[in-house]
Amino acid sequence: MTDPAPEAPARGAKAVAQRAGVSVTTVSRVLRGQDVAISEATKQRVLAAAKELRYRPNSLAVALRKGHTRAIGLLVPDIADAYFHQLARGLEDAAQEAGYTVVLCNTDRQPAKERSYVELLADQQVEAIVFAGGGIDEDAHLTDFPWHGIHVVAIGPHRLDCPSVRVDDAGTIELAVDHLVEQGSTRILCLAGRPSWLINEERLRGYRQAVERHGLELDPRLVRTGDFSVEAGCSSTRAALDEGVEFDGVMAFNDYTAIGAMQAVTEHGRRVPEDVVVVGCDDIPVSSLVSPRLTSVSFPQYEFGRAAMEVILEMATGKVATPVRQFAYHLEVRESSSRRL
Amino acid sequence: MTDPAPEAPARGAKAVAQRAGVSVTTVSRVLRGQDVAISEATKQRVLAAAKELRYRPNSLAVALRKGHTRAIGLLVPDIADAYFHQLARGLEDAAQEAGYTVVLCNTDRQPAKERSYVELLADQQVEAIVFAGGGIDEDAHLTDFPWHGIHVVAIGPHRLDCPSVRVDDAGTIELAVDHLVEQGSTRILCLAGRPSWLINEERLRGYRQAVERHGLELDPRLVRTGDFSVEAGCSSTRAALDEGVEFDGVMAFNDYTAIGAMQAVTEHGRRVPEDVVVVGCDDIPVSSLVSPRLTSVSFPQYEFGRAAMEVILEMATGKVATPVRQFAYHLEVRESSSRRL
DNA sequence: CTGAAAGCGCTAACAT
DNA sequence: ATGTTAGCGCTTTCAG
Numbered sequence: 001m002t003d004p005a006p007e008a009p010a011r012g013a014k015a016v017a018q019r020a021g022v023s024v025t026t027v028s029r030v031l032r033g034q035d036v037a038i039s040e041a042t043k044q045r046v047l048a049a050a051k052e053l054r055y056r057p058n059s060l061a062v063a064l065r066k067g068h069t070r071a072i073g074l075l076v077p078d079i080a081d082a083y084f085h086q087l088a089r090g091l092e093d094a095a096q097e098a099g100y101t102v103v104l105c106n107t108d109r110q111p112a113k114e115r116s117y118v119e120l121l122a123d124q125q126v127e128a129i130v131f132a133g134g135g136i137d138e139d140a141h142l143t144d145f146p147w148h149g150i151h152v153v154a155i156g157p158h159r160l161d162c163p164s165v166r167v168d169d170a171g172t173i174e175l176a177v178d179h180l181v182e183q184g185s186t187r188i189l190c191l192a193g194r195p196s197w198l199i200n201e202e203r204l205r206g207y208r209q210a211v212e213r214h215g216l217e218l219d220p221r222l223v224r225t226g227d228f229s230v231e232a233g234c235s236s237t238r239a240a241l242d243e244g245v246e247f248d249g250v251m252a253f254n255d256y257t258a259i260g261a262m263q264a265v266t267e268h269g270r271r272v273p274e275d276v277v278v279v280g281c282d283d284i285p286v287s288s289l290v291s292p293r294l295t296s297v298s299f300p301q302y303e304f305g306r307a308a309m310e311v312i313l314e315m316a317t318g319k320v321a322t323p324v325r326q327f328a329y330h331l332e333v334r335e336s337s338s339r340r341l
Numbered sequence: 342m343t344d345p346a347p348e349a350p351a352r353g354a355k356a357v358a359q360r361a362g363v364s365v366t367t368v369s370r371v372l373r374g375q376d377v378a379i380s381e382a383t384k385q386r387v388l389a390a391a392k393e394l395r396y397r398p399n400s401l402a403v404a405l406r407k408g409h410t411r412a413i414g415l416l417v418p419d420i421a422d423a424y425f426h427q428l429a430r431g432l433e434d435a436a437q438e439a440g441y442t443v444v445l446c447n448t449d450r451q452p453a454k455e456r457s458y459v460e461l462l463a464d465q466q467v468e469a470i471v472f473a474g475g476g477i478d479e480d481a482h483l484t485d486f487p488w489h490g491i492h493v494v495a496i497g498p499h500r501l502d503c504p505s506v507r508v509d510d511a512g513t514i515e516l517a518v519d520h521l522v523e524q525g526s527t528r529i530l531c532l533a534g535r536p537s538w539l540i541n542e543e544r545l546r547g548y549r550q551a552v553e554r555h556g557l558e559l560d561p562r563l564v565r566t567g568d569f570s571v572e573a574g575c576s577s578t579r580a581a582l583d584e585g586v587e588f589d590g591v592m593a594f595n596d597y598t599a600i601g602a603m604q605a606v607t608e609h610g611r612r613v614p615e616d617v618v619v620v621g622c623d624d625i626p627v628s629s630l631v632s633p634r635l636t637s638v639s640f641p642q643y644e645f646g647r648a649a650m651e652v653i654l655e656m657a658t659g660k661v662a663t664p665v666r667q668f669a670y671h672l673e674v675r676e677s678s679s680r681r682l
Numbered sequence: 683c684t685g686a687a688a689g690c691g692c693t694a695a696c697a698t
Numbered sequence: 699a700t701g702t703t704a705g706c707g708c709t710t711t712c713a714g
Binding site for chain 1: 685690
Binding site for chain 3: 352353354355365366370398399401402403404406407
């Protein structure tokens with residue numbers, strides 16, 4: 001008399017199947033194409049039904065079944081740092097083209113945060129994780145991680161044994177120091193990052209090599225550490241100035257720091273570039289907006305992002321991924337370092 | 342004689358169950374806590390087994406079963422635009438605290454891209470989608486979308502009938518124009534965005550209201566549209582200057598545009614703020630780095646992001662979400678508008 | 683050319 | 699207090 005089950009309306013592929021009068025298997029086959037042959041008639045019926053029902057496969061179910069998602073995690077120290085914008089954009093653009101999705105994670109370069117994100121991403125079965133911005137000295141929190149099928153790519157130097165996309169960080173700084181020397185600098189204030197950052201390690205090596213090569217004195221008081229912020233650049237420079245440390249050039253390891261340095265120099269009554277020439281690194285967009293406009297080492301961050309995605313696609317298709325993709329860099333000479341401009 | 346099945350080693354919860362000598366149900370119960378009572382003994386055994394196997398539940402399976410993920414999609418016009426950094430950071434920080442994950446999508450304000458992302462996110466069963474940066478005039482590509490269980494929040498004005506987090510956009514511009522008038526401006530060049538952007542519509546209303554209120558002439562040649570970029574601000578201002586349109590103040594609807602305007606004004610041989618006072622809106626970090634430092638209307642973008650997450654959490658727990666969360670704004674007066682500074 | 687059945691890894695009813 | 703069963707929505711053998 002009474003229906004044993006109220007028979008809830010079918011959802012998903014099953015609904016399409018009912019409407020087209022076929023099995024879910026057939027629906028799946030038609031919608032994915034590239035399978036065994038299907039008669040034109042049923043194919044059309046399924047397509048029509050799917051369209052009417054606005055059917056779209058549940059990615060979760062597909063991923064669970066297939067064993068892999070089309071999501072990738074992007075770990076950056078801080079998305080508010082301009083260094084990562086073009087990179088994130090490039091990765092995201094390339095990801096979208098390939099039908100992938102990007103999960104954004106800010107780590108503040110804290111191992112604990114990084115670790116917890118990696119776990120979260122692994123739980124979500126992401127297909128790959130991109131570490132951007134360079135790793136840190138002790139990456140023990142990652143080396144013992146059970147990566148299983150997760151592909152890993154680093155943008156910048158990293159302790160992890162994975163393909164990387166990068167620039168010759170020591171080289172960028174050498175190039176910049178060469179330029180400072182050409183401009184007549186003999187005592188170059190070096191505004192570095194944190195000692196534990198690998199990127200800092202490399203850039204510092206570049207500074208040391210160039211300074212030695214030019215036969216300049218390697219005064220330890222000329223090397224200062226900071227957190228790559230405008231404030232850090234400003235206070236480090238101010239400190240050097242207050243301590244009476246002489247310098248006629250500033251080599252900042254990133255642009256924010258360089259901008260802070262220019263502020264401190266100016267505030268101290270000295271002129272850029274007449275009294276002190278300043279060069280930064282990364283060439284973020286702000287650098288051409290401040291005044292004097294900042295000279296900086298430039299390299300294609302947007303392409304870093306795209307390249308990272310390409311590497312992921314290589315790995316996903318089982319190819320042997322290019323272990324290191326190194327990009328070219330050049331100096332964007334602007335007012336802050338050019339006494340003749 | 343031969344084993345019927347090679348008996349692949351169990352994975353996931355099943356492996357933990359075997360190791361602890363219990364059923365997967367028990368494993369599930371123990372690991373989630375908050376269920377029926379479990380004897381202390383088995384609980385410890387399960388916990389130990391899970392730990393040894395470094396077991397973590399597969400989020401995909403959990404989501405498929407429970408019918409909802411803990412992911413949210415963030416749609417921004419362009420993550421390279423500083424306006425969205427603090428916002429993205431705020432959302433992401435709050436999301437992480439709540440165990441959620443943020444999928445980043447750049448739309449370039451293109452309906453097609455927006456639509457395709459929304460579909461992709463819906464396929465992935467995200468729990469919510471955040472539209473940031475204000476919608477566009479014809480959001481037909483979204484109004485007919487089958488949202489089903491997906492929560493929607495807008496940061497800024499939007500045509501969609503959803504909770505929103507925002508500032509009084511007309512009010513921000515009115516405040517800024519009031520300030521320009523106080524500084525003695527009587528002919529204020531208005532650098533607007535695209536007519537189809539809702540945020541532009543509102544800001545334009547603010548400009549008109551303030552201009553009328555002060556009894557100033559509403560010269561159509563003083564209103565220019567652009568895409569919110571430095572270049573647009575620069576070329577629009579240059580055009581006005583070249584056409585001989587008189588103005589002694591600039592009201593730019595965003596900071597990039599204002600910076601471009603300052604460049605054009607300076608390049609034309611006129612001084613900021615002596616000859617022309619300039620005010621922007623949004624108060625992005627660069628504004629205090631350019632020179633002259635830019636006066637701008639400030640409001641807490643970081644909090645916008647956090648608030649959006651709060652609204653999502655409200656909706657997810659079935660509460661009635663606050664329909665509109667409006668934040669305060671104030672003018673950050675700097676050199677570009679202060680003839681007395 | 684098409685369908686039935688098994689199962690991805692998990693949780694929720696329903697037993698016991 | 700614990701286990702058995704069913705099923706989330708899909709793809710993939712395996713059979714016709």
